[in-house]
Amino acid sequence: MPTSQLTMPIDRPASSGETPRGGWLTRLLRNRRQGYRKVRPHQARRLIADGATVIDVREPAHWRAGHIEGSVNIPLTRILARRGEIPQGAVVTVCRSGPRSARAAELLAAHGYAAYNLRGGLREWDYAGYPLTDASGEPGFVA
Numbered sequence: 001m002p003t004s005q006l007t008m009p010i011d012r013p014a015s016s017g018e019t020p021r022g023g024w025l026t027r028l029l030r031n032r033r034q035g036y037r038k039v040r041p042h043q044a045r046r047l048i049a050d051g052a053t054v055i056d057v058r059e060p061a062h063w064r065a066g067h068i069e070g071s072v073n074i075p076l077t078r079i080l081a082r083r084g085e086i087p088q089g090a091v092v093t094v095c096r097s098g099p100r101s102a103r104a105a106e107l108l109a110a111h112g113y114a115a116y117n118l119r120g121g122l123r124e125w126d127y128a129g130y131p132l133t134d135a136s137g138e139p140g141f142v143a
Helices: 024-031 041-049 060-065 101-111 121-127
Strands: 035-038 053-056 089-093 114-116
Touching: 035 041, 041 060, 041 089, 041 114, 041 121, 053 101, 060 114, 089 121, 114 121
Parallel strands: 035 114, 053 089, 089 114
Antiparallel strands: none
16 A cells, blocks of 8 residues: 555545545444434424323333332333334334434334434433323322
């Protein structure tokens, strides 16, 4: 390899007019097909008001402590096995802080659902001042 190529920055475009490639992580994230959209709490409330199903992917004990009213508890490890219980249409996935529900949204989107992930999870929902309900119908908390 000529010395001039060894000193070139990695992100420098090729002379053929190609766009910069970036590092391996940039390429991986750019090419990853999520298939779902991230939504803020106020956007999730609109989706829910329009009939979206809320899927809480936390473990049952956490769901019992506090959840969005009307949400269905399907732990992430069971999401594909129980997808027959999820009606077609818009689905909003939630967890405590967002990563688990993002994975669930990705899986559901891959199976044809219009999937949305609550960005920041129930912590963000609670911070926005929206209510949580426990298993007995009383005010809940994020566990």
